[in-house]
Amino acid sequence: MLWTDMTPTGLFRSGTVPEFRMFEFGRQLRRAFETPASPPRDGMTGGDAALLDLLDLRLLKAEARAADIAAGRISARDPAMRQLDAALVWREVARRSGDAVALRKAAAAAESAATKFEAARRPAGVARARVEQAFSALLGAELFGDEGLEAAVIATLTPVAADPGPAGALALCGLAGVDGRRALRGGGVEDALAAAGRFEAPLRRLDQAGKGNVALRMAAAEQRAVLADILAGCGARLKDQPLIDCALRELALATGTLDPDYEPLMSARITAQAGAARAALAELTADTIAAADGVQQLTDALELIPRDHSPLDWTRIQAQLGQALQTLGELTDAPRAFDQALRCYDRAVFDLxxxxxxxxxxxxxxxxxxxxxxxxxxxxxxxxxxxxxxxxxxxxxxxxxxxxxxxxxxxxxxxxxxxxxxxxxxxxxxxxxxxxxxxxxxxxxxxxxxxxxxxxxxxxxxxxxxxxxxxx
Incomplete structure (x- = not known):
């Protein structure tokens, strides 16, 4: 998902795992950091993007404002990196809320970081900032259906794709994602498979880099989820079962790299994605048991995400659950399934x-x-x-x-x-x-x-x- 050079502190990665859910741990964090003895303006994560998963939306917005303050402080060390940190957090705010203003702030902060890195002649930093800028545009295309942003993404990422580091691997994934979205809208099976093939090499590089960096490991899981979304969407549109099977395998690989205790939101997103894909597969195969399994996975994902932690994820999963219940209703001719689906849609409409x-x-x-x-x-x-x-x-x-x-x-x-x-x-x-x-x-x-x-x-x-x- 989000990535920096920094790794999580020992406070969050050592010792025994608490028995309560990590969302409860996030509430403990809030109480700890909101005390007068802990100045909030430098943020709670210390620039470690891997910890953003633990913050609910209110704390995440506070973290974004704190990152802006830290980036604008005259005495700030490495202001370009602080600006990049702010871009990462604002993009996550937009992803959870659908807030166009937050998305614009993310893009502006990434562009400012790139300018500062260029002035300091730091090409690796420039590459990372350009990737973040492009990923903000990709998120805008996803949230608001603005396909015109894809041309800007290609123009931004193409020069970065030659970078030998993680930025280059993410750039290649971003370019493959653009091809995949085009296949999703109107391509055939060959187009979907070609886009999927473009993910293979950069994902191997990210998997390798993620062995020593938690944020990069999460970035690899997110890109596998993007690939799975493309495969499942194309499979559902083209009525092609092998494509959906491939999507489920990619999601299983992504799930295996995540720790639900420390990456609860990312884990919930991928669980929901797997449930939706399983329901789509059940529609093709007329498998009632698979449809019920998909409904159960989506229900489990909803239980993992409190609404105030990520309102847009919660709403999206309600819509996915409504679709899965419709599939179950079609297979069983059960009006009750459609009635429950309607309730899910109503909750989603109300929340939007x-x-x-x-x-x-x-x-x-x-x-x-x-x-x-x-x-x-x-x-x-x-x-x-x-x-x-x-x-x-x-x-x-x-x-x-x-x-x-x-x-x-x-x-x-x-x-x-x-x-x-x-x-x-x-x-x-x-x-x-x-x-x-x-x-x-x-x-x-x-x-x-x-x-x-x-x-x-x-x-x-x-x-x-x-x-x-x-x-x-």
Whole structure:
């Protein structure tokens, strides 16, 4: 995940492991460091990024502010490194919260660090800062669906890829990740395998470097998780079981390098990823037991992450659990599974609140609409769809498209899908298909204006489904 030259202090890596969870240990840290005798402005981790996993979001934000103060202090030793430390922490804040401001701070701090390293003629430092800058852009592309950032990532990482150290290995992983995301959006099996092949050499280098550096070991685990996400996503889209099997093997390798007591958040993320991949595999193989196992893994991951530790991870896992429960419901024709899935989606929607720019919001909205449709189909209760349509129409009327166009367009997207589902269930209501087409078209126009390509794809797919239905 995050990396520096420093290794964790003996305070956290020696002696016996406490019997309570390390999130409880994080609370103990908070109480210890918030005492007047412990000045907080230099932070709690001492620049050791490997310890960030133990801090909840509130403490993490305090750590980021402290890192900014330390970097700006006139008497600071090695201000370039302090600036890089601040970039690492701000990126983690953005990753857990979806805060665009924190992400901009991370990118700005990384760029400032690179400038300082260049002035001091320290090429290794420049490489590390450029990697951090590019990884901030990659996170922005993931969170907000801005594929335009990928060109900036390639331009930033290509010169760094020749670096013989860890920065070069991470740069190669970043470039492979860009190829993988493109394959995820529209490539074939060969594209997915080619992207996966580009991960092999840099991951071996990171594994070797991580034997003596905890932060680099975690970085290697994170990159394996990125690779697994690409393989599982391509496997689910292309209905290719071997790709998902490969993803599960990569996640097992990543899990084997982590200590849940000291890296609880990273461990929970990978556990959730494995559960989602297992549920996707169960959908292809019609294996009810595998689907139940996926649901159980996702439930276990939720128990590992208190909501205040990483709100966005908690929300993402709720959405993944909703999808896994839907898969289980499809395999068992059990309305109760769909009802539980709907509750997961509702919790995710509530937690996202006004963060309509997040790509996750679109996934949750689409999943919820599909879940409502299947629940109505299984139960024969069209009142479920009536209530959902009424709620969305009320929400659409209350929203001002000029003030929050993305939220308005997302509501149009969900409403269009509900219209589609009603026609699929009843076989009647051509006027609803016309209404769905208008809603998809309105949403597509807004998403295009906002530059939200992933959401444009969802709206375009809806219009394509309607066109095919019309032709049939």
């Amino acid at each position: 609140g006004g963060e309509t720019a997040l790509a996750l919001h679109a996934c949750v909205a689409a999943g919820r609409a599909n879940c409502l449709g299947r629940l109505a189909e299984l139960t024969g209760d069209l009142a479920v769809l009536d209530a959902a349509e009424a709620a969305m129409l009320t929400d659409l009327t209350a929203r001002n498209p000029g003030q929050d166009p993305t939220a308005w367009a997302l509501t149009q997207l969900g409403l269009a899908r509900l219209y589609e589902l009603r026609v699929e269930i009843t076989g009647r209501g051509d006027h609803r298909l016309a209404n769905a087409a208008m809603a998809y078209d309105a949403a597509l126009e807004v998403f295009s204006e906002q530059g939200l390509r992933s959401l444009c794809d969802l709206a375009a797919q809806g219009l394509e489904r309607l066109r095919e239905r019309s032709e049939a």
